[in-house]
């Protein structure tokens with residue numbers, strides 16, 4: 407196998423949207439992580455998946471919470487993506503208009519996103535140096551009707567008008 411760098415570059419040619427996964431494990435602080443491995447899986451039953459690095463600061467929180475909210479970011483939310491991609495556990499105090507999921511108690515929901523999926527984790531698969539989380543969509547919401555944040559070849563890009 408060639409270098410990891412080359413594999414990353416190859417995978418980076420797949421343009422993706424950007425999500426922030428949020429959760430709140432029982433009795434602990436909320437957590438969140440920027441993720442572009444998100445994918446839809448099934449409509450019936452409604453299932454989605456994403457992967458998290460085994461050694462991520464957030465892995466224990468998402469496994470303990472057994473639930474997560476998919477916050478799909480809009481083009482003007484790059485700062486949120488950067489905030490939740492930092493190595494320290496991101497601060498939620500500075501996020502205005504944060505709310506809690508009504509369907510999965512206590513799970514944090516970020517403001518002004520394009521769409522939201524409220525999920526319960528149903529299976530955690532081995533994914534090499536990642537865990538693959540399969541979530542059942544318990545509820546979904548549409549948010550703002552505007553352009554998505556797009557990630558391509560290691561950079562945030564804008565879709566043309």
Ligand SMILES: Cc1cc2nc3c(=O)[nH]c(=O)nc-3n(C[C@H](O)[C@H](O)[C@H](O)COP(=O)(O)O)c2cc1C
Pocket residue numbers: 424439440441442443444456457458459461462463464487490491492493494557
């Ligand atoms: C656009 C983007 C997408 C990312 N997607 C993932 C992902 O799917 N899974 C993952 O574990 N980390 C992903 N990351 C990395 C995390 O957001 C975050 O930077 C990393 O988890 C922080 O380091 P730590 O958790 O190891 O402390 C992504 C980062 C960016 C900027």
